[in-house]
Amino acid sequence: xxxxxxxxxxxxxxxxxxxxxxxxxxxxxxxxxxxxxxxxxxxxxxxxxxxxxxxxxxxxxxxxxxxxxxxxxxxxxxxxxxxxxxxxxxxxxxxxxxxxxxxxxxxxxxxxxxxxxxxxxxxxxxxxxxxxxxxxxxxxxxxxxxxxxxxxxxxxxxxxxxxxxxxxxxxxxxxxxxxxxxxxxxxxxxxxxxxxxxxxxxxxxxxxxxxxxxxxxxxxxxxxxxxxxxxxxxxxxxxxxxxxxxxxxxxxxxxxxxxxxxxxxxxxxxxxxxxxxxxxxxxxxxxxxxxxxxxxxxxxxxxxxxxxxxxxxxxxxxxxxxxxxxxxxxxxxxxxxxxxxxxxxxxxxxxxxxx
Amino acid sequence: xxxxxxxxxxxxxxxxxxxxxxxxxxxxxxxxxxxxxxxxxxxxxxxxxxxxxxxxxxxxxxxxxxxxxxxxxxxxxxxxxxxxxxxxxxxxxxxxxxxxxxxxxxxxxxxxxxxxxxxxxxxxxxxxxxxxxxxxxxxxxxxxxxxxxxxxxxxxxxxxxxxxxxxxxxxxxxxxxxxxxxxxxxxxxxxxxxxxxxxxxxxxxxxxxxxxxxxxxxxxxxxxxxxxxxxxxxxxxxxxxxxxxxxxxxxxxxxxxxxxxxxxxxxxxxxxxxxxxxxxxxxxxxxxxxxxxxxxxxxxxxxxxxxxxxxxxxxxxxxxxxxxxxxxxxxxxxxxxxxxxxxxxxxxxxxxxxx
Numbered sequence: 001x002x003x004x005x006x007x008x009x010x011x012x013x014x015x016x017x018x019x020x021x022x023x024x025x026x027x028x029x030x031x032x033x034x035x036x037x038x039x040x041x042x043x044x045x046x047x048x049x050x051x052x053x054x055x056x057x058x059x060x061x062x063x064x065x066x067x068x069x070x071x072x073x074x075x076x077x078x079x080x081x082x083x084x085x086x087x088x089x090x091x092x093x094x095x096x097x098x099x100x101x102x103x104x105x106x107x108x109x110x111x112x113x114x115x116x117x118x119x120x121x122x123x124x125x126x127x128x129x130x131x132x133x134x135x136x137x138x139x140x141x142x143x144x145x146x147x148x149x150x151x152x153x154x155x156x157x158x159x160x161x162x163x164x165x166x167x168x169x170x171x172x173x174x175x176x177x178x179x180x181x182x183x184x185x186x187x188x189x190x191x192x193x194x195x196x197x198x199x200x201x202x203x204x205x206x207x208x209x210x211x212x213x214x215x216x217x218x219x220x221x222x223x224x225x226x227x228x229x230x231x232x233x234x235x236x237x238x239x240x241x242x243x244x245x246x247x248x249x250x251x252x253x254x255x256x257x258x259x260x261x262x263x264x265x266x267x268x269x270x271x272x273x274x275x276x277x278x279x280x281x282x283x284x285x286x287x288x289x290x291x292x293x294x295x296x297x298x299x300x301x302x303x304x305x306x307x308x309x310x311x312x313x314x315x316x317x318x319x320x321x322x323x324x325x326x327x328x329x330x331x332x333x334x335x336x337x338x339x340x341x342x343x344x345x346x347x348x349x350x351x352x353x354x355x
Numbered sequence: 356x357x358x359x360x361x362x363x364x365x366x367x368x369x370x371x372x373x374x375x376x377x378x379x380x381x382x383x384x385x386x387x388x389x390x391x392x393x394x395x396x397x398x399x400x401x402x403x404x405x406x407x408x409x410x411x412x413x414x415x416x417x418x419x420x421x422x423x424x425x426x427x428x429x430x431x432x433x434x435x436x437x438x439x440x441x442x443x444x445x446x447x448x449x450x451x452x453x454x455x456x457x458x459x460x461x462x463x464x465x466x467x468x469x470x471x472x473x474x475x476x477x478x479x480x481x482x483x484x485x486x487x488x489x490x491x492x493x494x495x496x497x498x499x500x501x502x503x504x505x506x507x508x509x510x511x512x513x514x515x516x517x518x519x520x521x522x523x524x525x526x527x528x529x530x531x532x533x534x535x536x537x538x539x540x541x542x543x544x545x546x547x548x549x550x551x552x553x554x555x556x557x558x559x560x561x562x563x564x565x566x567x568x569x570x571x572x573x574x575x576x577x578x579x580x581x582x583x584x585x586x587x588x589x590x591x592x593x594x595x596x597x598x599x600x601x602x603x604x605x606x607x608x609x610x611x612x613x614x615x616x617x618x619x620x621x622x623x624x625x626x627x628x629x630x631x632x633x634x635x636x637x638x639x640x641x642x643x644x645x646x647x648x649x650x651x652x653x654x655x656x657x658x659x660x661x662x663x664x665x666x667x668x669x670x671x672x673x674x675x676x677x678x679x680x681x682x683x684x685x686x687x688x689x690x691x692x693x694x695x696x697x698x699x700x701x702x703x704x705x706x707x708x709x710x
Contacts, residue, residue: 028666195672198656198664200555200579206657206665214666222671224555224656226580226613230648230677233615258581260588261616264623293585301553301579302561304659309553310561311383311569316577317550322585 001138003145005187009169009212011056012063014134017070019063023050024170024204028211037067039087046094046101049202053171054245054281055144058100059137061091065108066133069126080122084112084129096292097254097321099246099283104136137173143278143335144175151181151241151276151333152188159185159238162195162228165256166208167243167276177276178241179212181333186218194220195237197228199256201300201318225258229265240266241333244277251326251343252288253277257319263328272330279334279351294320356493358500360542364524364567367406367415369489372425374418378405379525379559383566392422394442401449401456404557408526409600409636410499413455414492416446420463421488424481435477439467439484451647452609452676454601454638459491492528498633498690499530506536506596506631506688512545514593517583520554520611521563522598522631532631533596534567536688541573549575550592552583554611556655556673580613584620595621596688599632606681606698607643608632612674618683627685634689634706649675 012021019042020035034050036042042064045051051060068087072080088105095101111132115125155161161182165171168179175183185192194213199205206222213220223231231237240262246254253259253275266273298316302308310316332339336353339346367376374397375390389405391397397419400406406415423442427435443460450456466487470480510516516537520526523534530538540547549568554560561577568575578586586592595617601609608614608630621628653671657663665671687694691708694701 029663197581198555200553200581203664206669210665210669214669220670222653222656222665222669224580224612224673226552226555226616227672227674227677229616229619230612230674231672233678257579257585261581261584261620264584264619265616268619298577301577305662305664307660307662308384309558309660310565310577314561314565314569314577315575317582317586318579319582319585322582323588 003141005145005175005183007141007174008215010174011053011170012051012060012173014063014137018067019060021045021051021060024052024208025050027207037071039064039068039090043090043094046091052204053166054098054100054243055140055172055177055278056170057095057098058104058280059140059173061101062104062108062133062136064091065105066126066130069129073122073126075122077122080125081112081116095294097245097294100280103280107136108132140173140278141175144172144177144180146335147177147276147278147333148175148180148184150338151274152184154239154274154338155181155185155190155192156238157190159190160193160195160236162232162237162240162262163209164197164205164228164242164259164262165199166204166212168209168212170208170212171243177243177278179209181241181276182218183216186216192218194218195231196220196222197225197258198222199258200225228262232265232269232271237271239272239274241274241276244275244281245321246291247275247277247282247332247347248286248288248291249284249344249347250288251329251341251347253324253329254291254321255324257322260322260324263324267328273328274331274333275329276333279336282334282347282351284348284351288323291323296320358496360500360530360538362496362529363570365529366408366411366525367418367492367528369418369492373422374415376400376406376415379407379563380405382562392426394419394423394445398445398449401446407559408521409453409455409598410495410527410532410633411525412450412453413459413635414495414528416456417459417463417488417491419446420460421481421485424484428477428481430477432477435480436467436471450649452600452649455635458635462491463487495528495633496530499527499532499535501690502532502631502633502688503530503535503539505693506629507539507543509594509629509693510536510540510545510547511593514545515548515550515591517550517587517592517595517617518564519552519560519597519614519617521559521567523564523567525563525567526598532598532633534564536596536631537573538571541571547573549573550586551575551577552580552613553577554613555580558660583617587620587624587626592626594627594629596629596631599630599636600676601646602630602632602637602687602702603641603643603646604639604699604702605643606684606696606702608679608684609646609676610679612677615677615679618679622683628683629686629688630684631688634691637702637706639703639706643678646678651675
């Protein structure tokens, strides 16, 4: 595939009929790569956050279904269909909040259904699934690049951008959503700087965003999550750009825990707060009341990189995401254009349109 | 000394003409105690945060001046005065933000001056300094208890209190400011629960607040700093209570980095935001423009408990405190009563009054 910008980092890719990924849980200390055609192994990689970031999870799940279908394509048709459906179910149940996972697996399931209706052989169905998964991956990268181009228009020269977590190449198939905007601005010659929050408990900012931006050569400064408000209040931030795990039809943004407080600080200090999200993240069928906020193992909070930071018998809570109200969001950057309030009607219009 | 409530934990105390402290930088993993009459050793303990928390720093500095004065009281008068003044200067230059440090050292310097004017001998001056330092320590504990009694009136039964950092026994001579309010509410039979933020980079919440409240038997749940907004938004928090390193005459609250974003989330969700601060923390002479926000070594941000969380050559920022605007503060709890807006006049009235 040819893209208009360099693709230096990939989180998830296809190699020799297997899905491959860089284990982001070990970065930047180890650069480990795994490949598999086993849905259980892939599910484990998603649950333990070897693969993380809503778009990357969606792409990986699609590729995983295809790899498994190719592997079992010599079995009889009934058994083949049953097992592919089981694989889809296994991957569906890995993480509850990201919309892209369900969106990508629904596309794979629809492809399976259509192929069954057409009475294709398992080998032909597997080939269809492979093509669909690769299409999903390619669409993700192209969507990120287009999002980057739309978003870069919003970035002034010499701007300092604050971001949270990692919405970069390591959260997508490649290029990134929030970091995609930074990349296009940078490639177009804008002298940007980035302030990255460390993003406890799993430290995606300190481990992934810093690593990814340093590889790209974009100046980046690390802060603790609780410093974001103060650097915004001091006037050190020109705009905030974050990714999203899900955007509801009303424009609520579900993203990494901590996003909400950054949005509050941005609003208070009149700093624009942008969300970069492909339309695959926008769920017109779900209202804020339907969203399940994942609670993860409290041990992630009680430890840092596996080492205890509190008493062993301490109680802890671990919400993985939070909810940012629509009135705090200046605009949502998608691959089909920049969406501004009122979100209920404008999101509907853009998701429905041909991009 | 007799106090109306149990004093289970002390951060700083006087023993055999030396100042003693528990090394809070090692808690809860090691309970190390040190004693000294050497101002340089004490200054190091303050700089490296073996002793931390605005009131504890003030008390420790006062006791440190007294211990040193007693040690050198056999030298000639001129030399004695010169060296005590040098010790005050050494301790003055340890940390720039906490007001109590300057307040306590100013009291010690004034005692020194009065004693010089009265032409007392070094031995008698040292004894005066000892009495003044012990008085400062006792006043701190009594102020915390009175603050706790005023503050407990604001705590409903069955309330969940969110706190940040550690404004507890380990941040004062004993009993605590914010935690003093919790202690009195608890001793009076209110079934409170506490949500404690971990407080990066130095983890005073995870290490100290959890340890201190578990020792007291008060139920406590640990969260990451970036979860505070979401738990407030979910309606899980009835009130916020934090300490302060300094309150300006306008009512700006300078406290541990992250306080500002918690205050924004509390305001947004109509949750009361209280600051517990002895009047020694309130600086009527300083305006917000005079406040120096300490920047500490970026290595604290790049590491957790000494272990790297990012690339070695990454850039990082480390502001130790932030500024919360007066309109975000529901009330300031002092040992002389609860101060409500408008702060400029009401702070002046309470600090000036006889407690």
